[in-house]
Amino acid sequence: MNAPDSLRPSLPALAPLTPHPEPGTAPRIELGLPADWSSGFAGLAADPEEPFIRPCDPSPLQECRFLAVSDHAAALLGLDAQAIMQSPEWLAVLSGNAVGRHLQPYASVYAGHQFGVFVPRLGDGRALNLGALRGWELQLKGAGQTPYARFADGRAVLRSSIREYLCSEAMHALGIPTTRALSLVAAASPVLRETVETAAVVCRVAPSFLRFGHFEYFSSRQRTDQLEQLARHSAALLGCGDSGNRTPMPASELALAVLTEVAQRSAKMTAQWMGVGFMHGVMNTDNCSVLGLTLDYGPFGFMDGFNTGHICNHSDHHGRYSFQSQPQVSLWNLSRLANALYPLVNAVDPLNAVLEHFKSNYAKEMEGLLKMKLGLQQLPEDQWGPLLDDFYSLLQSQGMDHTLAFRALSNQDEQGFSDLAPDRAACRPWLDRYQQAVSASLSLQGISAEVRQEQMRAVNPKYVLRNWIAEEVISAVRDHGDTGPLQSVARLLKNPFEEHPESERYAAPPPDWAQYLSVSCSS
Ligand code: AMP
Ligand code: MG
Numbered sequence: 001m002n003a004p005d006s007l008r009p010s011l012p013a014l015a016p017l018t019p020h021p022e023p024g025t026a027p028r029i030e031l032g033l034p035a036d037w038s039s040g041f042a043g044l045a046a047d048p049e050e051p052f053i054r055p056c057d058p059s060p061l062q063e064c065r066f067l068a069v070s071d072h073a074a075a076l077l078g079l080d081a082q083a084i085m086q087s088p089e090w091l092a093v094l095s096g097n098a099v100g101r102h103l104q105p106y107a108s109v110y111a112g113h114q115f116g117v118f119v120p121r122l123g124d125g126r127a128l129n130l131g132a133l134r135g136w137e138l139q140l141k142g143a144g145q146t147p148y149a150r151f152a153d154g155r156a157v158l159r160s161s162i163r164e165y166l167c168s169e170a171m172h173a174l175g176i177p178t179t180r181a182l183s184l185v186a187a188a189s190p191v192l193r194e195t196v197e198t199a200a201v202v203c204r205v206a207p208s209f210l211r212f213g214h215f216e217y218f219s220s221r222q223r224t225d226q227l228e229q230l231a232r233h234s235a236a237l238l239g240c241g242d243s244g245n246r247t248p249m250p251a252s253e254l255a256l257a258v259l260t261e262v263a264q265r266s267a268k269m270t271a272q273w274m275g276v277g278f279m280h281g282v283m284n285t286d287n288c289s290v291l292g293l294t295l296d297y298g299p300f301g302f303m304d305g306f307n308t309g310h311i312c313n314h315s316d317h318h319g320r321y322s323f324q325s326q327p328q329v330s331l332w333n334l335s336r337l338a339n340a341l342y343p344l345v346n347a348v349d350p351l352n353a354v355l356e357h358f359k360s361n362y363a364k365e366m367e368g369l370l371k372m373k374l375g376l377q378q379l380p381e382d383q384w385g386p387l388l389d390d391f392y393s394l395l396q397s398q399g400m401d402h403t404l405a406f407r408a409l410s411n412q413d414e415q416g417f418s419d420l421a422p423d424r425a426a427c428r429p430w431l432d433r434y435q436q437a438v439s440a441s442l443s444l445q446g447i448s449a450e451v452r453q454e455q456m457r458a459v460n461p462k463y464v465l466r467n468w469i470a471e472e473v474i475s476a477v478r479d480h481g482d483t484g485p486l487q488s489v490a491r492l493l494k495n496p497f498e499e500h501p502e503s504e505r506y507a508a509p510p511p512d513w514a515q516y517l518s519v520s521c522s523s
Contacts, residue, residue, distance in 0.1 A: 012120030012220055017147040020154075021057040023104055029089050031100040037131040040208060041108065044229050050221055052214075052230075053106040058096030058128055059144025059154065061187035061199055066091060067162070067483055068490060070169050073182040073205050077133050084183065094203050095185040096128065096143030103131050107146035110213035111220055112286025113336050115320055120220055122213060122286050123148025126156060129209070138182065139209055142201045155191045159474045160523030161200035162486065163465075164297040166473065168204065170465045170493035171294050176272045177265070178294040179206040186477070193522050198478075206293055208237050212337045213286035219340035228344055234258050234290050238265075255344035256354065258290075263334050263358045265292025270330040271365035274323075275373060276464060277303030277402040281313035282521060283321050283329045285336045299519040302464040303402040304509050306395035314518040327366075331358050373406055375456045378444035379437050387430075387437055394430050398422060401509045403464050409434070410456035412449070461496035462507050465489075468514035469506055 041052045071081035084090045092098035099105060107124035114122075125148045130138040141164070142156030156164075161184055168181035182203040189199045210230075218226040228251045235241030235254055240261040242249040249257070269292045273280065280287070281299040289295040301312030308324040316322075321329060338351040345351055370388060371377050379387070395405055398421035408417035414431050418424040442452060473489050476482040492503045500506075510517070 011222065012118075014121045015150060017054075018125075018145055018149040020107075020145045020147050020149065021059050023055040023057055025057040026060070026096070027092075027098045028101045029092060029098045031089055031093060033100065033133070037100075037102060037133055039104075039106065040129055040132050040137045041106075041233075044233055047223070047226065050218070050223055050226065051109070052226070053108045053129070054147045055104050055106045056128060056146045057099060057105060058140060060097045061095055061143075061185075061189045061201070063188035064091060064095035064097060064185050064201075065187075066094075066183060067186050067200075067477060068165060068184045068486060070165075070181055070183070070490070072169065072172070072494070073180045076136055076180065076205060077138075077182070091185065093130075094140070094183045095187065095201050096140050100130070105130050105140075105143075107148055108209075108214065109148060109217055110211050110286055111217035112211070112213035112284050113216070113333070114284045114286065115316075118216075118220070119286075121148070121217065122150075123217075125149040125152055126154040127204075127209070130203075135207060136205050137207065137209060139204045139206075140201050141204055142199060153191065155189075155199045156201065157191050157193060157197040157523060158186055158200040158478055159197070160298065161186075161202045162474050162477060163300070163470050163519075164202050164204075166470060166486075166490060166493065167297045167300060167465050168202075168294075169490065170496065171278075173494050173496055174272075174276055174461055174464070176276070176278070176294060177269050177292055179204045179209070179289070181205070206289075206291070206295075208291055209295070210234060210237070210290040211286050211295070212288040212290065212333060212340070214290070215337055215340040216285060219343060222343075224343045227341070228254075231255050231258050231341065231344060234262075237291060238262070251344045252346065255341040256350055259334070259338055259341055259351065259354045260357075262290055262292060262337060263354050264361060266330050266334060267358055267362040268292065268365050269294065270327050271362060271369050273326060274366060275369045275459075276461060277306070277323070278464075279303070279310065279312040279321070279323050279326065281316070281321055281519070283326065283333060285333050288333050288337075298523050299521055301519065302466055304466060305399035306392075306402045306405070307399065308392070308396055312519065314520040315522075327362055330362070331355065334358055369459070372459045373456065374409065374434075375452050376437055376441045378441040380440075383437055383440075387433060390430055390433070394421075394427060398426055403461060404507070404509070406460040407457075407462050407507075410453060410460045412453060458497055462499065463492055463496040463503070465493060466506075466510065467517045467519065468510040471514060471517055 069081040069084045074081040105128040109123040128140045128143045145154035165181040165184040171178035185201045187199045190196050191199045238261045241254045241257040279301045287296040299313035311319045311322045400420040418427040473485045476485040
């Protein structure tokens, strides 16, 4: 007997794909690179009906010029930043005006939960993958429409590209897992947002750009075969599951191994975000990296004056992605990944066990990090909890600058700490208790006060990419064609834990003009 139509599981309806430049449309040029490029999805046997990727060429931009090339990111690829900056061929390739002779760029398909709502097909709408070099994938963001561009233009504006370039490299320097940025190219071509702006292209670099949404897509299409391929591909990238040289692990075990590793990495990354006061701004599942990297920099922010409910994204009207929500959202996103993997596991309890473990794992990561940040590794448990709670209550009630508060404690600068509070006297009781805790912890640890200070400064940055700093850099480039501030801020944020007397002003809270800066999803 056939099931009535109403009982048949129905697949989500998909919109038609966007017209896009066909492969071979862009000029091919010689880059003089080693020929060991490979496709990030190489080895996955795609179904022509439901492929993981679709080839697509970039669309040209006018009057392109390099604004920056990261020497650290270039070194990962065995390349030299200066040589790239001076090469017309590299400029053409990294702006999407040409394609390296042996490459065929492609866009990948994924789905995702955006602000809690499932969208059955998103995909790389404005990201084009060039291939992988030395195990690093290169991806152009803003090089034009792809099959997954839907109604949008495939472009990225200058301001958001500057923010992504700077923050990718800054997060890496803070020791936080992230996609990297090789280059930032500006163009004269207009892009329409709320006003007319100009286009830019960032070349991102990562071992893989796999997202939770890749799993969600194939799971929702009921393609268990493709889901298993993705799980095997991810397991190899994550270094979990079988190593491929004995009998392959059953799919259920493999899926659990993948989820476990992703959850562990997500717990650590989220704790690190919280530790530096970073807010991602759009923690949709399509922006969640399977490798546990900070991915897709949009309306992100670093906390200035502490407010645990702070919402950095002006478009996030209900505060779904506020600062304090991030650990909970991270777990919710993992539960979406678990749900997507269910067809491989066919049992709920083991998936739930991994999610349950995330909670204790996150708490452990956070506690370890905060003990280092406050220099109290050896404090007895019964003293730690109340001292920490009261610390955050003080930051919150006084709206103290998050970065500078931790930094002042690292320098044992009680005066500097109190100066961050409008009511300086309100800090005294907590500082007295903290001093006692420091003495108790120091004697148990057996280290000198100087060594402790050094250890604290190595985990409490002096410089983070505050919105006002990004805004100043953007304005210099956009309004005056001046890349000086971009270069000095990029240099500064490479060593955020060190003192830079010549750049002291970048350690400051927002100046008056920047009190009410807002960033939105528009990019
Ligand atoms: P985001 O909110 O930036 O993570 O983007 C969500 C989805 O929209 C992703 O699939 C993006 O690739 C796509 N998207 C965002 N902006 C554009 C654009 N200007 N052109 C094409 N696709 C876009
Ligand atoms: Mg995105």
